[in-house]
Amino acid sequence: MSKYIFNLPDIGEGIAEAEIVKWHIKVGDVVAEDDQLADVMTDKATVEMEAPVSGKITALAGEEGDIIAIGSMLVEIEVEGDVDLEELEELEASADNVAEADAGVAKPVQAPEIKEENANESAKTEVKKESEETPVTDTEKTEVKPSDEGQRKVLATPAVRKRAADLGVDLGQVKAQGDHIRHSDLDAYLNYGSGQGYRPSGGSQKRADEVIKVIGMRRKIAQNMAESKRNIPHFSYVDEIDMTEIEDMRGDLNANRGNRPKLTILPLIITAICKSLPDFPMLNATFDDEAGVVTRHGSVHLGMATQTDQGLMVPVLRDAQDRNVWQLATEIGRLAAAARDGSAKAADLSGSTLTLTSLGPLGGIATTPVINRPEVAIIGPNKIVERPVIIDGEIHARKLMNLSISCDHRVVDGYDAASYVQALKHFLETPVLLFAD
Numbered sequence: 001m002s003k004y005i006f007n008l009p010d011i012g013e014g015i016a017e018a019e020i021v022k023w024h025i026k027v028g029d030v031v032a033e034d035d036q037l038a039d040v041m042t043d044k045a046t047v048e049m050e051a052p053v054s055g056k057i058t059a060l061a062g063e064e065g066d067i068i069a070i071g072s073m074l075v076e077i078e079v080e081g082d083v084d085l086e087e088l089e090e091l092e093a094s095a096d097n098v099a100e101a102d103a104g105v106a107k108p109v110q111a112p113e114i115k116e117e118n119a120n121e122s123a124k125t126e127v128k129k130e131s132e133e134t135p136v137t138d139t140e141k142t143e144v145k146p147s148d149e150g151q152r153k154v155l156a157t158p159a160v161r162k163r164a165a166d167l168g169v170d171l172g173q174v175k176a177q178g179d180h181i182r183h184s185d186l187d188a189y190l191n192y193g194s195g196q197g198y199r200p201s202g203g204s205q206k207r208a209d210e211v212i213k214v215i216g217m218r219r220k221i222a223q224n225m226a227e228s229k230r231n232i233p234h235f236s237y238v239d240e241i242d243m244t245e246i247e248d249m250r251g252d253l254n255a256n257r258g259n260r261p262k263l264t265i266l267p268l269i270i271t272a273i274c275k276s277l278p279d280f281p282m283l284n285a286t287f288d289d290e291a292g293v294v295t296r297h298g299s300v301h302l303g304m305a306t307q308t309d310q311g312l313m314v315p316v317l318r319d320a321q322d323r324n325v326w327q328l329a330t331e332i333g334r335l336a337a338a339a340r341d342g343s344a345k346a347a348d349l350s351g352s353t354l355t356l357t358s359l360g361p362l363g364g365i366a367t368t369p370v371i372n373r374p375e376v377a378i379i380g381p382n383k384i385v386e387r388p389v390i391i392d393g394e395i396h397a398r399k400l401m402n403l404s405i406s407c408d409h410r411v412v413d414g415y416d417a418a419s420y421v422q423a424l425k426h427f428l429e430t431p432v433l434l435f436a437d
Helices: 085-102 119-131 158-167 183-192 216-231 244-255 266-279 325-341 414-429 431-435
Strands: 002-007 017-023 036-041 046-050 055-060 067-069 073-079 234-242 285-288 293-296 302-304 306-308 311-313 354-356 377-391 394-408
Touching: 017 216, 036 073, 036 216, 158 183, 216 311, 234 414, 244 266, 244 394, 244 414, 244 431, 266 325, 266 354, 266 377, 266 414, 266 431, 302 325, 306 325, 394 414, 414 431
Parallel strands: 302 354, 354 377
Antiparallel strands: 002 073, 017 036, 017 067, 036 046, 055 073, 234 394, 285 293, 306 311, 377 394
């Protein structure tokens, strides 16, 4: 027997450490060569680690959520006989190559399975104990009908019985600390009792507490958001935009789209963003805090905030300014699908210069989105709603939308942000300009 230490290979792109997001094995398991050992996550992607040799797992580097350095032990494997060192070096080199190839694909992160305690087990035991209690008797107290489960006389004051009836509580299951049930006994049952038979009208039963470790994509999101709010002095600006004309245009375009993808409002908003940005280069920019350098980008690489099962991801729609609305619609669909099914490549998830975040029909009245660092601005269209508007003294039904923008006040002045939104508003309210050279 000999021990083989499998070190975390160099995943490439200057990565110095990785997070263990899921173990597929445990100490004592027997694995075959190429069996999956763990999923590890870097800033760029999630990578599957496979066993380079067959043997028995004797040690693991840590728990899910732990951060380990490149080159440090990931697992220890007990193998039969002696292992050739040159062969091991070749195996590690091949593992590095596989990891580098896989680093280009962001795979879904499976959150660790959280086991819930069965709150009803203790509840059943408590009910059983209560049903075996010797009934108290006191002819001076008011008797109520015996409960179906306890089949015993229950003594309580009229006030307690009325409160229990209002709550939907069977007093036959409430344990009295004295010779009759008091309000304190009812409180104890509601707070710590079985809950069996207790379901207030319109209420829901209590659930067991869950303790969920913040790891993987969720931890990465938490870190990025905390760094953004901690380092960037945000300010937000919101304005109302009349979307009636552009929505009518969208309907006409969809009615004549042929075999092209159906348009949502996003491709039209993106076109308006790209048309209005050239006069406001300070918004399509990134800020290097350490170097104190702002880079104003000539191309619009638009981040598209996308909700997935693993959390919020921001795939990047590259060179948005060069695409027409149909091309934008196709690329939006591709990126959203890749983010949600885990097939997005690392290149799809980095390099944005400005981000668009939209909740669609859930958009609400207004949002104050958090900037996607190191960018300096993020734009958030909200829900389109039909409301009455007075035009030339007459009331008209119009489709209105609030549009939010958050900016980095170190780089963007409030006047610049407001002026940009007015320019964007002009394009959205005069949609024919979107198709003019």
